[in-house]
Structures are given as structure tokens and as C-alpha cells.
Amino acid sequence: MHLDTDDPLFMADLCRAFLFALPDGVMVCSAAGKCLWATEAAARFLGMPHESLRHLHLGEIGALKGSQLAAQGDETMRTGQPCHWEASLAPTNNGSLLLDFRLSRAELLGEPVLIVLISDIGERCREQAATRASVERYRMLVDATSDLIYSYDTALTLTGINRPAARTLGLEPAEAVGRPLGELGFPEPTLSLWKRMTEAVLSSREATREVVEAVMPDGQTYAYETVLQPVLDGSGCVIGCRGASRDVSGMKRVETELRQSEERFRGIFEQGSVGIALIGTDQSLVRANSAFCEMLGYEENELLGKTVADITATEDVQPSLEGSRALYSGERSSLTIEKRYRRKDGGLIWGHLSASLVRGDDGQPFGSVAMVQDITSRKQVEESLRLAEFSVDHAGLAIFWSDPQGRFLSVNDYLCRRLGYSREELLGMTVAEVDPVAPKPWRDHWLELREKGSITFESLMRTRSGEEFPIEGTGNYVEFAGKEYNFGFAVDISERKKAQEALRESEELFRQSHKMEAIGQLAGGIAHDFNNLLTAIIGYSDLVLTSGDSDIESLRSDVREIKAAAGRASDLTRQILAFSRRQALQPEVVSLNDVVSGTERLLGRTLGETIELVTLLRPDLGLVEVDRSQFEQVLMNLVVNARDAMPGGGRLTIETANVELDEKSCRAYMGTDPGPYVLLAVSDTGTGMDEDTRSRAFEPFFTTKEPGRGTGLGLSTVYGIVKQSCGSVYVHSELGRGTTLRVYLPRVDQPKKRRATALRASDSVVGNETILLVEDEAAVRELSTRVLTRLGYHVVAAANGDDAIVILENEDHPYDMLLTDVVLPGTMQGNEVARAARLLNPDLPVLYMSGYTRDAIVHAGRLDEGVNYLEKPFTPDRLAQRVREVLDSRHGAQEAADPF
Structure with missing residues (x-):
């Protein structure tokens, strides 16, 4: 087939074919806006049949009715300027379309026409919107992520950065872009780090991933997992880097904490005070910590392989296994029981068991972990408490609690039985109702109890029948849970009172008997010594009376013997008065150091050459108020007594000191009050005394010396003078080791002034008054x-x-x-x-x-x-x-x- 491209028909057909092949619709309208010609695409866009579209005015087309298209067409035809208009139309059966109308003026066959080009821009707009949405989503994602996203060129100048990254710099993204990294506040170590990583990426042209610690502009150190990759241009040259850094500081902390947690768990497991064991599904022990092993007395290798039943008391095996079955079956999420464990030595201990399942990745249990706390002591305490409760109810004394008003809050069985009331009856009563003759009203009793904390007293309790019996009561002030209580005891002392009365009568009889014995001993001693003295007096008197014209010197000698016997009788009466504290003392304030020093030479002569005399006198010794002459006699008696206890010689020590006697010391020295004292101690290295002799040392006429070597009044005289001087004397002795006599005299602060009536010695004793x-x-x-x-x-x-x-x-x-x-x-x-x-x-x-x-x-x-x-x-x-x-x-x- 031969086409003549120069043929006008060919060109017309070619144009028509081209227009109909276009995806866009084309309309040719007259200058008045009537459609002269249209493509099928235009009819489709407008939702009308192709044949129906011709000859319709733009304003008459259904999809365009009411639109501005007709007005826009008129404007284009008038001005010749192209016009662009977009509209969303909903033509029949075509759904909603977004159409782009482009209007322009043209001439066709010499006539002005309006060319309308219709394009479906819905898909393109959707693609653009999708692109924009995608970009916006990416931007939002980039900004919303916690990761730091950025890019920079080879000169380390930022070319892009998301908001989180900019925020770490204290900037907005727009403020950061275009600035070198060195101007953004990074310290030198961080800049050196970025340079090192960048050089590695630029030289290798490969991405790198590294966890780095960087000091940021805020001065804080962060750990970042950073991915850095090269940016290539179209020719493959590296023009920079883009990177993303994720803050893994928290993760690092978590890893550290996890590691520490694992270490702690390992430490708890290995070193914890609570026993921990891992138990397999077959109830055998897989692991056990040292506390668990120590609790049961095993080494770990001895425990491994044993079953729970092997280490459980026989009576507790079944309940323990039932608990484990409930745990594995899912009936219980955890197991908590108290059971007895059998130790290696066969002994039993109580343990508090808490067990839970251990599951694998598939969620299936592969064992359990058991934590066991030794509660043997607690069980013993609980048993003790049960026994205590039983004891309280069955004790032989009343035990009760009362409130500040004296109302009973709790009473034991004994109190109920003794008073004859039921527990319910007593709990509605007050202490005053069963203690009608209390020493004080309850209010005063309560105030004293609060002040002292505890008080003990004697009173009477009255039973339901009216019988009264003596009690010894003790009240204790207790604060518990923010409230005040009286915790009281009451003991029936009826038998004690009877026993005390019987004892008092016995003691009175004993005292009378002892007094008569002492009087008898005293009278016997006095009679013995006075009879001897009277024998001498009477005998020598008879010699004088019957002497006739005897030699005057012989008479004088007899009279001197009479006088000597009378002198000895005088000394005897003086000693008796001293012991009985009936002699008249003339006290003065002196230092015992002066008394000792003044008599030291005389004492030395008294002791002889075989006894060493040692004096230890305190320089700052306090003063005492005594009759000096009488106290010299005390010192002489003590020294003579010590001398006679050392027949073979020895050492005698006289010591003075300042002492403070407290209440405990005063109980040892009967009749002494607490306070400052001066001590005079005379110690010897002699034979010492047994306890029976020591207890009788101060009895008058009691002596262990041979006949003729002592009267038995030496220490009695010491005792009387010291007591009359408001002091106390105490003897400490050990048989074979010597004796120490301690004399305590009250210390006085200042010497007394001399008496105004002090008498002067008289040279002449004659007078005429x-x-x-x-x-x-x-x-x-x-x-x-x-x-x-x-x-x-x-x-x-x-x-x-x-x-x-x-x-x-x-x-x-x-x-x-x-x-x-x-x-x-x-x-x-x-x-x-x-x-x-x-x-x-x-x-x-x-x-x-x-x-x-x-x-x-x-x-x-x-x-x-x-x-x-x-x-x-x-x-x-x-x-x-x-x-x-x-x-x-x-x-x-x-x-x-x-x-x-």
C-alpha cells in the first residue's frame, strides 16, 4: 500500500487518528461555545455518549452545568488568552474525576473556534500527593524518631539534620544546616572522634557501625550506637556522609544494671542468709546455696540429687508434695508453707518455704526455685508464748490489764477463780470494786504509776462472797499502740502474813534469848573482873585494918595496891561505858593524820622490834569531829589487837584516806549513811580470823587470847567510841592471811571554833570560895x-x-x-x-x-x-x-x- 503523505486527505486522516489516539479528550467548539466536534475520550471524561455531545453548548453538558467553563470559554474567545481550569466532576457511571481543562482560541477554515483540551489529572495528583505524603511521612518519622539523623559533606558541614539531632545542639534544623560541625559547640574530643570515623568511611567507602561515648554541647556524656555511611554522587564520587546515632546510654545503664542485678542475684544466692534451692520437675535438688546447705548440715555435692522428700520430715512429706503438684498444675501461682526439714544429723528444723516456677523460653516450667527461711526460733517463741498464755491462766497469782480509769481489760483464770467471778463479769468491773481499801484512790494511784513507771504496795481484795484477803500488788505503766495501760499483778499473801507473824514472834523470842545471853555474858565478865578487883581491895583493906603497929611503909604499900585495884576497876567501867556508848565525849575537829603522827612513837614502842610499822597517810586528808583522847585509845586498842595477832612478828600498816560511800557500800557498813568519809585502816599480817570469830569480834568479854593476855573489851571499846562518834567500824579477815579493821568517820568541812568557855590550867588549886x-x-x-x-x-x-x-x-x-x-x-x-x-x-x-x-x-x-x-x-x-x-x-x- 502506498500512502501519499502530501495528499490533504492523508493529513486529515492522520490528524484525526492522532487526536483519537491521545489519552486526553479534545473538543472543538464554535465561538458561541457549541460543541462542533469531540473525541471519544472527551465524551468519556464528561460522562456522555459521543453522539450526544455534538451540538451541545458547554453550559448544557450535564457534568459541566453550573460550572465556570462556559464563562472561561467566552473569556478566551474574547481575549485570545489561553485559560486553565481544574474541576472535580462526577460524570455518570464514571465516578469522580479530577479534570484539567485547557482552553485556547484557534481558527479553523477561517472561522474562530475554541479548542478545549481535557486531561484526567486525578492519577497524577494522587501520585504527587502520595509522593508528598511519603516525603512528609519520612520527614515526620525522621523527626519523630529518637535517633539522631544527619548528613554532612567532606568538609564536615551539615547538609541535613532531623529535629532530635538539632535539639541536642539547642537549634532548629534550619539553623543547623549549612554550619560546620566545629561551630556547633562540640568539645575537641568529640570533634576528633567524628573526624576519625569520617576519615575511615571516606577512605573505605564502606559503612561503619560503632558504639561511641561522646561529650555533647550540653557537657553531658552519652553513649551512641552510630551507623555512618558514605554519600555518592551520580559519578560515584564520595561527596559526604550520612549517619544515624541512637542514644544507648539507657541501654548501657540497663546492661550495667542487669549485670549488677545478675551479680546481686548471684551474691544473694551464694551469700544470702536465706536458703535458696533450684528444684527440678522430678523434685530433685539441682542447686543449693551455702545458707541452705548450712541450714541442713550438708555440703552442696551431698544435697544434689536428693529429692525434696529426702530432706523433709516424714509427717510433712505428703503436704509438701501436694503443694508442688498444685504449683505445677497451675492451681497455684506460688507455694508458701511452713514445714519441718530433716538435717543430715537427723535433727528437725522448721522452715518457711516460698516456691515459684521457673519457665523456659517456651513458657513451660523446667523447675522451681525455693526460698527457705529457718523459723525454728520463731516456732520455739510461739511455743513459749502458748506455754506463757497457759502459764498466765494457770499461774498462782492474779494477772490483769486495766485502762487509765481502772477498768479491767484482761484478766487471767486465777483472778476469776480467786474472786469468784466469771471473766465476763470481771471485765465489766473496775480495780476499785475488788480492792475497796486500796492505799490511795485510783486516780492518785494512776498518777503515781505514770510518774514512777512501777509501784508495789499491799492492800486487800474482796471476793464475790465478801471475804477479804491480803495481797501484794504491783502496777506497771505501759504505753502500747498510742494508748496507756496498767499491767498489774496481785499475789495472795495470806500465808506469807501468817508466816511473817509467826517469824516475828520467833524473832522476838530469839532476840529476848540473845539479849539474855549477851547480858549474861556481860554480867559474867563484869562479875569476874570486878570480883578479882574487889578481892584485891578487900584483902589489902583487911591487911591494913589488922596490921596493928606495923611498919608505915608496909601500910603505904598495901594502900597503893588498893588504889591500883580501884584504878583498874575505874578503867573497866570506862571501857564498859565506851562499849555501851554512855560515856561523855568532848569532840573537836581534828585530822586523823595528826592523831596517828602524835602517837606513832608510842605505838612503835608498843609493837616492839619484831613488827614493822608502816604509815600511809593521805596528805589532803579531810577532817573529822572526835574526842581526841578517846580516839587515841581507839588507835592504841587496834594496834595492840594487831600486835597480839602477830606473835612471830610481821607488818602493821596504818592507812588514812578520803572515801565516798554510796548506798551499796552503806548496806555493807550497817548504820552508815551515804556521803563523804575519812577512812582509818589498820592492817596486820597475823593469824587472821575465821568467820565465826570475825562475827563476834566486837562482843564484850569475847577473846581468843590466852588467859591473862586480854579482857575481851578492846574491840568492844573501839566499837562503842566509833559508833558514838557517828562512825562505823568493819573487820575483814582471812584465816592465815591477816586482818584489816576499817574505821569510817563522817568528814567535816571546816574546823570548829574553840569554845568560848575553854578553861585555863591553874597553877594553884587552893581557894576560899x-x-x-x-x-x-x-x-x-x-x-x-x-x-x-x-x-x-x-x-x-x-x-x-x-x-x-x-x-x-x-x-x-x-x-x-x-x-x-x-x-x-x-x-x-x-x-x-x-x-x-x-x-x-x-x-x-x-x-x-x-x-x-x-x-x-x-x-x-x-x-x-x-x-x-x-x-x-x-x-x-x-x-x-x-x-x-x-x-x-x-x-x-x-x-x-x-x-x-
Whole structure:
């Protein structure tokens, strides 16, 4: 076939074929907008049959009715300017189409026509929208991811960055792009890191993955998992890098924590105090920690392979296996029981078991982990508590709790039984209702209980029947759970009271018996010694009376023996008075160091050459108030007693010290109050004493010495003088090791001032004053009168106080002194005579004489202040001296006021 391309028909057919082959629709319209010709594609786009489209005006086409296309066509024909219009049409049976109408003016066969080109741009728009959406999604994903995504060129200048990455720099993405990495605040170590990684990628042209730690611009160090890959241009040249960094700091921390957790678990398993064991599905032990092994007394290799039943008490095997079956079957998520385990040595212990399944990756259990805590002690405590509860209810005393108002909150069975009430009845009552004669009202009792915490008292309880019985009650203040309680006990002391009464009667009988025994011993000792002395006195007196005209020297010798015997009798009575604390002391404030030092030479001569004397005197020793002469006698008695305990020689130590006695010490030294004391200790290295001898050391006339070597009054005298001086004496001795006697005397702060009535020694004892003598003993009265008369005094004597007062009232001559016995017969004692005499003559000096003062002029063993005293028996010289001293005191010192 030959085609003539120059043939006009060929060109017309070619154009028609081309137009119909186009995917776009073509319409040719007249200048008035009527369709002259259209392709089938145009009819399809507009949803009309091809034949129906011709001759229709643009505004009449159904899909275009009401549109701007007709107006746009008129505008194009008028101006000749092409026009573009897009519209979404819904032609029949074609669905919704997005069409692009392009209108242009042309001439066809010399006539102006409107060419309308219709293109379906829906697919293209959808593709563009999809592309834009894809780009936006990518951008959003890139920005939404926590990863840092970025790109930069070979000069390390950012060419792209997502928002998270820009945020780490404190910038927006647009602010960061185009800036070199060196200007973004990275410290030098981080820049060096990026340069190193970049050089590796650029040189290898391969991607790299690395976890790096980088210091960011905020100064914090982060761990990043970084992927860096080269960027190639179209020619394959490397033009930069793109990278993604993921913050794995948290992951690193998690890994660290996981590792630490694993280490902790391993530590807990291996070193934990709770027993842990891994148990297989066949109930055999797979692993066991040291605590579990130690609990059961096994080594781990001995336990492995044993079953749970092997280490469980026989009675507890079945419940344990049933619990395991319930755990594996899913009936229970965990197993918690208390059971008994059998140790290797056969003993049983209690354990608290907590078990849970261990599952594999497939979710199936491959065993269980058991944690066992030894609760044997707790079980024992629980058993003890049960026994305690039983004991409380069956105790032989009342136990109860009450509130601050005294209402019973809890009572034991004993209290219910003893009072005859039911528990319910007692719980509605108060303590006061069963204790009607309590020492204090309940409110006062409660306040005292709160203050002291615990109080003990005696009272009575009344039973339901009205019977009353004595009790010893104890209340204890308790705070528990924010509330206050009284936790009380009450013991029925009826039998104790009966026993105490019987004991009191027995003790009274014993005391009477002991007193009679002591009196008998004392009387026997006095009788023995006085009979010896009286024998000498009577015997020598008879010799004098029957001597006839014997030699005067022989008579003098006999009289001297009589006087010596009387002197020994005087010493004996003085010792007896010292023991009985009835002698009159004249105390002064002294240092015991001075007493020891003043008698040291005499003591040395007393001890002899075979005994070493050691003195340990404290330099800053406190002062004491004692009768110095009496205390020198105490020291001498202690030294002599120690000397006699060392017949073969030894060492005697005298020590002084300041001591503080507390209540505990005072209980050891009976009759001593806590406080500051001065200690005098005399220790020897002699034979010592057994306990029986030590306990009787201070008894009068008790001695372990050979006959003739002691009276048995030495330590008794020490005891009496020390006690009368408000002190205490204690003996410590061990048989064969020696003895120490400790004397404790109260410490005084300041020396006493000398008495204003201190008497001066008189060179002459004669006088011419008038003296009223009051003495009931005729021999003493006659002796005193004769002695004083010989010395020049005028003496008027009276046998009792009443006679003395009569003499004073009836005599006009004033008396210069009253010399009176303390103990007188009749209604008036010596001090009362002195008081009456001073009513008549306030300045009358008084001199008391007595062998036993009672409490007339001596109180607490000490002479009253300002009292002049002459102790019986006395010699004529001593009487003369004391009378002269008292009379002379009127001129040397102001007489003290009447102490009565």
C-alpha cells in the first residue's frame, strides 16, 4: 500500500487518528461555545455518549452545568488568552474525576473556534500527593524518631539534620544546616572522634557501625550506637556522609544494671542468709546455696540429687508434695508453707518455704526455685508464748490489764477463780470494786504509776462472797499502740502474813534469848573482873585494918595496891561505858593524820622490834569531829589487837584516806549513811580470823587470847567510841592471811571554833570560895567535902536536889560554884538543880560530876555545849584541879549561857 503523505486527505486522516489516539479528550467548539466536534475520550471524561455531545453548548453538558467553563470559554474567545481550569466532576457511571481543562482560541477554515483540551489529572495528583505524603511521612518519622539523623559533606558541614539531632545542639534544623560541625559547640574530643570515623568511611567507602561515648554541647556524656555511611554522587564520587546515632546510654545503664542485678542475684544466692534451692520437675535438688546447705548440715555435692522428700520430715512429706503438684498444675501461682526439714544429723528444723516456677523460653516450667527461711526460733517463741498464755491462766497469782480509769481489760483464770467471778463479769468491773481499801484512790494511784513507771504496795481484795484477803500488788505503766495501760499483778499473801507473824514472834523470842545471853555474858565478865578487883581491895583493906603497929611503909604499900585495884576497876567501867556508848565525849575537829603522827612513837614502842610499822597517810586528808583522847585509845586498842595477832612478828600498816560511800557500800557498813568519809585502816599480817570469830569480834568479854593476855573489851571499846562518834567500824579477815579493821568517820568541812568557855590550867588549886556540893553517895560527899575543905574552900553539902534548893533559898551568903552529881535521887536531877540555882544566880558556875550521865548533859554521846564535867571516879588532885579551873574561868572567859 502506498500512502501519499502530501495528499490533504492523508493529513486529515492522520490528524484525526492522532487526536483519537491521545489519552486526553479534545473538543472543538464554535465561538458561541457549541460543541462542533469531540473525541471519544472527551465524551468519556464528561460522562456522555459521543453522539450526544455534538451540538451541545458547554453550559448544557450535564457534568459541566453550573460550572465556570462556559464563562472561561467566552473569556478566551474574547481575549485570545489561553485559560486553565481544574474541576472535580462526577460524570455518570464514571465516578469522580479530577479534570484539567485547557482552553485556547484557534481558527479553523477561517472561522474562530475554541479548542478545549481535557486531561484526567486525578492519577497524577494522587501520585504527587502520595509522593508528598511519603516525603512528609519520612520527614515526620525522621523527626519523630529518637535517633539522631544527619548528613554532612567532606568538609564536615551539615547538609541535613532531623529535629532530635538539632535539639541536642539547642537549634532548629534550619539553623543547623549549612554550619560546620566545629561551630556547633562540640568539645575537641568529640570533634576528633567524628573526624576519625569520617576519615575511615571516606577512605573505605564502606559503612561503619560503632558504639561511641561522646561529650555533647550540653557537657553531658552519652553513649551512641552510630551507623555512618558514605554519600555518592551520580559519578560515584564520595561527596559526604550520612549517619544515624541512637542514644544507648539507657541501654548501657540497663546492661550495667542487669549485670549488677545478675551479680546481686548471684551474691544473694551464694551469700544470702536465706536458703535458696533450684528444684527440678522430678523434685530433685539441682542447686543449693551455702545458707541452705548450712541450714541442713550438708555440703552442696551431698544435697544434689536428693529429692525434696529426702530432706523433709516424714509427717510433712505428703503436704509438701501436694503443694508442688498444685504449683505445677497451675492451681497455684506460688507455694508458701511452713514445714519441718530433716538435717543430715537427723535433727528437725522448721522452715518457711516460698516456691515459684521457673519457665523456659517456651513458657513451660523446667523447675522451681525455693526460698527457705529457718523459723525454728520463731516456732520455739510461739511455743513459749502458748506455754506463757497457759502459764498466765494457770499461774498462782492474779494477772490483769486495766485502762487509765481502772477498768479491767484482761484478766487471767486465777483472778476469776480467786474472786469468784466469771471473766465476763470481771471485765465489766473496775480495780476499785475488788480492792475497796486500796492505799490511795485510783486516780492518785494512776498518777503515781505514770510518774514512777512501777509501784508495789499491799492492800486487800474482796471476793464475790465478801471475804477479804491480803495481797501484794504491783502496777506497771505501759504505753502500747498510742494508748496507756496498767499491767498489774496481785499475789495472795495470806500465808506469807501468817508466816511473817509467826517469824516475828520467833524473832522476838530469839532476840529476848540473845539479849539474855549477851547480858549474861556481860554480867559474867563484869562479875569476874570486878570480883578479882574487889578481892584485891578487900584483902589489902583487911591487911591494913589488922596490921596493928606495923611498919608505915608496909601500910603505904598495901594502900597503893588498893588504889591500883580501884584504878583498874575505874578503867573497866570506862571501857564498859565506851562499849555501851554512855560515856561523855568532848569532840573537836581534828585530822586523823595528826592523831596517828602524835602517837606513832608510842605505838612503835608498843609493837616492839619484831613488827614493822608502816604509815600511809593521805596528805589532803579531810577532817573529822572526835574526842581526841578517846580516839587515841581507839588507835592504841587496834594496834595492840594487831600486835597480839602477830606473835612471830610481821607488818602493821596504818592507812588514812578520803572515801565516798554510796548506798551499796552503806548496806555493807550497817548504820552508815551515804556521803563523804575519812577512812582509818589498820592492817596486820597475823593469824587472821575465821568467820565465826570475825562475827563476834566486837562482843564484850569475847577473846581468843590466852588467859591473862586480854579482857575481851578492846574491840568492844573501839566499837562503842566509833559508833558514838557517828562512825562505823568493819573487820575483814582471812584465816592465815591477816586482818584489816576499817574505821569510817563522817568528814567535816571546816574546823570548829574553840569554845568560848575553854578553861585555863591553874597553877594553884587552893581557894576560899563557897561551894554548894550536891551528892547522894555519902562516901563521895564526905570525901569531896574533906578534900575541898583542906584546900581552903567553904563547902555546904546536900544529899539531893530538893535539899540543895532549900539551902540556896534560905542562905543569905552567895555561893561561888555549884558542884553536883548528874544522877540524883528524888524529883530533881543535877541539871534541874543547876537550872533552879541559876534562876537565883544567873552567873553561878556549875561543875557536873558523874560516872554515868544518862541523857541529862550528854546528847548523841557528846557533852552539851558549855558544860563543865568531871568524870567519876576521880582523885583528890583531879577534883581540886577541875574546881579551880571552873572558878578561874569566871575571870578568864565569859561563862557560857545555860544550855538547858
